[in-house]
Amino acid sequence: MKIKVLLLLISMSLVSNAFAKTDENMTTTTMIQSDSLLRHTVFFKFKEGTTPAQIKKVEDAFSALPSKIEQIKGYEWGLNNSPEGLDKGFTHAFFLTFKSEEDRAIYLPHPDHKAFGAVLSPYLDDVFVIDYWTKQ
Known part of the structure; x- marks a missing residue:
């Protein structure tokens, strides 16, 4: 027992x-958690008739944000080149990296981000945004 x-x-x-x-x-x-990064992904579809010069203006304005907003820890962008034909007219992909949701919360209403929106809006047909925490 x-x-x-x-x-x-x-x-x-x-x-x-x-x-x-x-x-x-x-x-x-x-x-x-501390090794994870917060990715803010943004995809643009431009209005029909938007000129290459106008698109370049948007590209340059977006690319200037990391030097103006210190909370952006990483930035890259590129043009769609998928052969699958599933892009639905979206041509531009932008990836911003933040260390925290607090940093993203500072970025979203930041005056320089808002000023970029003013540059973009006359040419934007549609936008698609996904944010995610990276996983190993």
């Missing part, structure tokens, strides 16, 4: 340890 009680206590201890949050588990979770 003593052996059964002892085995029961050992089993309960093992089960409770399996579900306990340790410093090691907490560090791993924190590390993954």
